[in-house]
Amino acid sequence: MPSRDDSPRRSDAQRNRERILEVALGELTRCADAPLSAIAKKAGVGQGTFYRNFPNREALVLEIYRHEIQQVADSAAQLLRTRPPEEALRAWMDRLAEFAMAKAGLADAIRQVTGAPGSPAKPTHTPVTSAAELLLRANEEAGTIRPGITADDFVLAIAGLWQLDPHDDWRSRAARLLDLVMDGLRTGAPGARAG
Numbered sequence: 001m002p003s004r005d006d007s008p009r010r011s012d013a014q015r016n017r018e019r020i021l022e023v024a025l026g027e028l029t030r031c032a033d034a035p036l037s038a039i040a041k042k043a044g045v046g047q048g049t050f051y052r053n054f055p056n057r058e059a060l061v062l063e064i065y066r067h068e069i070q071q072v073a074d075s076a077a078q079l080l081r082t083r084p085p086e087e088a089l090r091a092w093m094d095r096l097a098e099f100a101m102a103k104a105g106l107a108d109a110i111r112q113v114t115g116a117p118g119s120p121a122k123p124t125h126t127p128v129t130s131a132a133e134l135l136l137r138a139n140e141e142a143g144t145i146r147p148g149i150t151a152d153d154f155v156l157a158i159a160g161l162w163q164l165d166p167h168d169d170w171r172s173r174a175a176r177l178l179d180l181v182m183d184g185l186r187t188g189a190p191g192a193r194a195g
Contacts, residue, residue, distance in 0.1 A: 017053050019043045025064050029102060032109040036060070058113040065103070065110060072099045073127035076134050085138040086145075090182055092135055093158065096128070097174040100161040129155060143191025157181050 023043040027034040036057060040050035054060035075095050079088035103110075133151040140147050160177050164170040 016043070016045050016049055020045060020050060020053055020060075021064055021067050024060055025068065025102065025106070028061065028064065028109045029106050032106075032112055057109075061106070061109045061113045064106065068099055068102060069127050072096055073131040076131035080135065080138055084144075085135070085142045086182075089135045089139055089145075089185075090178070092131070093178045093181070094174075096158070097161050097164075097170075097178065100174075101164070101166040101170055103162075139185070144189055145185040146188035147190070149185060154181075154185075157184065 020039065020043045024034075024039045027039050027042065036050065036054075037047065039060075040047055043050070054063065072092075072095055076088070076092050079091050082088075083091060129151045132154045136145065136149055136151060136154060139145040140149070158178065158181055161174060164173055164177075
């Protein structure tokens, strides 16, 4: 059985890790070559703590990517607990757009660590696809979208998000695109209201 003394250290370590990821996301989004020492300093951790968590730039960048994907995926179930399925799906799509824009900012850093021979592979989008599937099935059961839409269909339909320029007015363009996708999902839904 773990001692009570271990618990505060574990929670401190987790907070340090979360803080490093938060700061690194911002810094690497602004500049793919941001010095790791600057990230550690801004996160308020020492070099030893930083390198215990992330032994190199590759580990840090890939963990940011995984962490952000998991945050987006986890938000699907949270939204379904607090909103009707149709509202949860649309809110989740907005969260996905936020991720797409953050990832676009991180694209240079991701390419740097996954592009060289022998580099680690970029993580897959499986958590996002699973979250989309969860939301689509909830909406299908509620009759708010047409039946038979797969997560793969959905991901293809929203692929335009990754074409938006994160330095432009992406929010309004993303909203229009996602509203269009929602309209398409609703067409033919058993519970659709007559217009």
